[in-house]
Amino acid sequence: MIISVTAPKKGLGQSVTVINLGAALVQRLEKRTLLIDLNHHCLDLSHYLSDVSWTKGLDEYVNMREGGIPWREGEFRKCVKGINPLMDMMAANRCLALSPEDLGDLLEHTKSLYGITLVDTIGGSHALTQEINKRADIVVVLLSQEARVLNLIREYGMYQGIKEKVVFVVNRWMEAYHEERVRFDLRTLGKAIRKMGFGDHRIFPLPFDPKLLNECNESTLLYFGFSQECHNNAYHSALNHIVNHLIGLGVFEATENNLQGISAKEPDRNPLLKLLQRWDGA
Ligand SMILES: Nc1ncnc2c1ncn2[C@@H]1O[C@H](COP(=O)(O)OP(=O)(O)O)[C@@H](O)[C@H]1O
Numbered sequence: 001m002i003i004s005v006t007a008p009k010k011g012l013g014q015s016v017t018v019i020n021l022g023a024a025l026v027q028r029l030e031k032r033t034l035l036i037d038l039n040h041h042c043l044d045l046s047h048y049l050s051d052v053s054w055t056k057g058l059d060e061y062v063n064m065r066e067g068g069i070p071w072r073e074g075e076f077r078k079c080v081k082g083i084n085p086l087m088d089m090m091a092a093n094r095c096l097a098l099s100p101e102d103l104g105d106l107l108e109h110t111k112s113l114y115g116i117t118l119v120d121t122i123g124g125s126h127a128l129t130q131e132i133n134k135r136a137d138i139v140v141v142l143l144s145q146e147a148r149v150l151n152l153i154r155e156y157g158m159y160q161g162i163k164e165k166v167v168f169v170v171n172r173w174m175e176a177y178h179e180e181r182v183r184f185d186l187r188t189l190g191k192a193i194r195k196m197g198f199g200d201h202r203i204f205p206l207p208f209d210p211k212l213l214n215e216c217n218e219s220t221l222l223y224f225g226f227s228q229e230c231h232n233n234a235y236h237s238a239l240n241h242i243v244n245h246l247i248g249l250g251v252f253e254a255t256e257n258n259l260q261g262i263s264a265k266e267p268d269r270n271p272l273l274k275l276l277q278r279w280d281g282a
Pocket residue numbers: 007009010011012013014015016017044171172173206207208209210212213214216
């Protein structure tokens with residue numbers, strides 16, 4: 001099961017959404033989950049999730065392929081960093097050598113190891129992003145309430161060939177507008193995307209949450225994603241609503257290699273619980 005998280009431009013909140021959506025899915029479905037950062041320009045996932053500058057990721061994967069090392073689970077483990085018992089991350093490094101073919105093979109490998117793979121893409125129409133979007137089961141496209149973001153989709157004819165897989169998320173959503181800039185309400189956005197040929201029932205707001213800004217700066221984003229203490233807010237309710245929609249699409253049942261998450265492996269010790277205890281006790 002592959003979910004691509006993408007956007008017409010940088011800065012709309014792709015990386016934060018990959019992490020929080022990943023955390024929400026892990027908690028709901030208890031499937032092993034991999035977050036892949038494809039954006040070698042920004043390395044956002046490493047910045048948000050890792051306290052070391054060097055993190056295992058695409059460099060290791062490309063080296064393994066170039067070295068002709070046959071694909072085995074043990075080798076693949078050397079290309080990912082464990083984030084928690086159910087979640088791993090593959091960093092973007094500064095890897096420029098990944099071709100669309102490498103990426104296609106990578107996704108085939110990850111499908112055999114992880115129930116869910118979420119990909120933080122390079123925004124816009126980059127060749128790697130197009131490859132991911134072609135192969136993904138779901139493509140989450142982030143929008144803002146500004147006209148120029150919709151205009152980019154229209155001008156460049158983005159996501160046209162994959163319309164049926166697209167779920168739009170209007171990130172940093174605000175009911176009241178504090179600025180003069182042109183901003184759209186959900187109805188107007190829905191109308192605009194319907195005019196471009198997308199179904200307007202697939203558009204979800206994800207509210208602006210000032211806490212997220214601090215969590216990004218202080219590298220405690222996972223705490224925000226996993227700790228129950230943070231969950232009674234508009235952001236998490238909206239995120240759960242999106243998760244319900246994704247589950248309702250029926251794509252998760254189709255995954256054979258979910259490795260059963262935790263309960264099948266450790267019936268008496270729930271690692272997710274351990275993880276939450278760890279964060280709550282931190
Ligand atoms: N829903 C939100 N509410 C408040 N701030 C947000 C939200 N989503 C993202 N941000 C902030 O926006 C900034 C950019 O997010 P990021 O995920 O790094 O963007 P991208 O990966 O698209 O460039 C970060 O500082 C992040 O904290």
